[in-house]
Amino acid sequence: MDKLSKEAKLMAILKFNGDPKASDDLYALSQFADDYYTIWDSCIVNGVRFRCKERDDNFKKQCSGVCTWDDDENGDVIYYSVLLEILELDFIYHRKVFRFHYKRYNTDRKGKRMLIDNNLTSMNITSEWYKEDPFILATQAQQVFYLNDCARGKNLMVIQKIDHRGIYDVAEVDEEQSANDDVFQEEDSSELPSFHLIEDIPDTSSLVREDVAPIILSQEMMLKLRHKESLFRDQEDT
Template sequence: MDTSRFLGTLKDSVGNKARPEGSIAEAYVNKECHNFCSMYFHGVETRYNRFERNFDGDQIMIENEYSIFSQKARTLGAAIYYTLSNSDFRTIQWYILINCDEIEEYLKMHMEEIQKHGNADLQQRHQVEFPSWLKRYVIKLHLDASLESNNHLYVLGIGPDIRVSRYTGIIVNGVRFHTIKRGSSRRTQNSGVLVHGVHNSKETDFYGQLTDIIQLDYCNGNKVFMFECDWWNVGDKKNGIRTNGDLISVNVSRKWYTCDRFVLATQVEQVFYIDDVKNGDNWKFVQKTNPRHIYDVPEVEGNESNPAHEPYQQFEPGSNDVHQTNIVESRR
């Protein structure tokens, strides 16, 4: 808290108008005493031990846990329960499976198996048949007593419940997201999303807005959070996206990938959209920001450091002593 704001807080505590200086001094002493005592409280929430506003929940790390089940997220608001359509359920389940690095060998096994029956519509058959193939495979392993029911391969292979929970807000990796519906009645904006992907074998940044937050429940208490988004057509370099130096403007009236709306919550970055008055009402500038208390410091491979890029701070001009400071990395 800066000095002017702190002084204003103390002025609000003036009870004796004839002796304002005494009231301010007493309020200051009381505040310092309370702060000192609160540092030694245990089991009581104080300003020194309370969670951050965008605290995303405790996470118990389990040995050999699959990355797909290790999302750090805290939902906001009450859950709305509903049943996914068959097409959405298949789309989401396939997306989860191909984004789980731990089962890459099983994806290859299934691909080799279906190739024995011909190469026609190979990728489509792989996408349609793999979830049921993996389910039969893990059930067989379980019946042969070679796979425990709490093993994450078994959990993933059995698949999620088609009945899911929907939310209008969530905090993922310390970032707060709201759906468009929740943000429509607010002056703040938390629905802008960015996902790094590939289009036509080229790396592409997909910009859009969050429309729904879905929680899928697996057995043994495992959960996966998915975002349903509307994507803007940035593939059209003329009428979909325009760049001017470091400024990026997207056309929010042209949608893209309408059949591929789901992504993992942990794959999404937050962006904000600002009106582009030059190009018209349908155009928005993209503003990328770094959330508070979250730092993305590049990792240095190995123990060697490059002196040319090593940060340091000098004490006083003309001083002979130069001390280098280390930067503590705080990963997301």
């Protein structure tokens, strides 16, 4: 029995005994995800839109650049990647986890694949790194943009980081399809509140007289009345 199976068994025992440490979230995650999962082309994480590289190539705005970081003895290590797939994993108790499948560029400091010149950082994108570990949680990702390094060649990309000031979850419309391919989760309900009257609606049935026959006016009479009404308005304006 491997380590994960032992942890899953231990969590099941704690859950059975009613231990408060075995919350529904932890217990659901310990029991592994379903064999079936959903693949999305784009998603919104913490108000930032991410798109897979294959779909991102059809748009002028780039949303497929991803960066993550890790701590080591020499300080913070930043990894730069490109997003390939967005996976939605289903667990028991209706829990869901979103994972990014990405391609990580080789930015090893020993390989001198990073170039820094005048506060501009460029990297070589011809080599891939950590192929055996191509997944991260969607909440671990931050967005980054890559620009062509025209001065050094097509295999080098300039890394551009930005801070999102104003973020709006506006659904995008694809030229080929208008269906909403974005997946995001809201903490609060977006349903409209039930309708309640704030004042009484007057009963207009008393304004209609059914004991008097209607009067039908001729077209000539209607034109005279409209003419008089127009003259009356002109006098008021004067």
